[in-house]
Amino acid sequence: MALTLSTHDFAQRLSGAFSFPCTILGNRQRRTWERLISHIKSSTSTSEFDKAAAYAEGYAQALVDSDQIEISIARDLLIIETVDAWRCARTYTNTSTNLRYPEKP
Structure with a gap:
């Protein structure tokens, strides 16, 4: 089922891409991730959007590279798919994103 999602829906999808632990570090990482998503949401031009999306994708990769989160192809694809559809x-604006909500395991 293809969906045309709103900015809020895209942000919700990205917000749910990670499961951060309930620790001081996990809370800090979650707030950083939320700020990065906020920058994507508030971008007013394509270049601002691309820059904000690159920071978010880079942050996700940095978490993996520093062994703070495990490698997850499904999560990486969700982030890439969501940013590309967004x-x-x-x-x-009149193009369907053909983005589907992920199936629950």
Whole structure:
């Protein structure tokens, strides 16, 4: 089922991409991730959006590289798919994103 998602829906998908532990470090990482998503949401141009999305993708990769979170192809694909669909929706407002909500395990 193809969905045309709102900015809020895209942000919710990205917010749920990670499970941060309930620790001081986990809370700090979650707040950083939420700030990065907020920058994506508030971008007013394609270049601002691309920059904010690159920071978010880079942060996710840094968490993996520093062994703070495990490698997850499914999570990485969710982030890439969501950012790409969001970019399409911002650039071509009449285009369906064909983005599906992930199935529950």
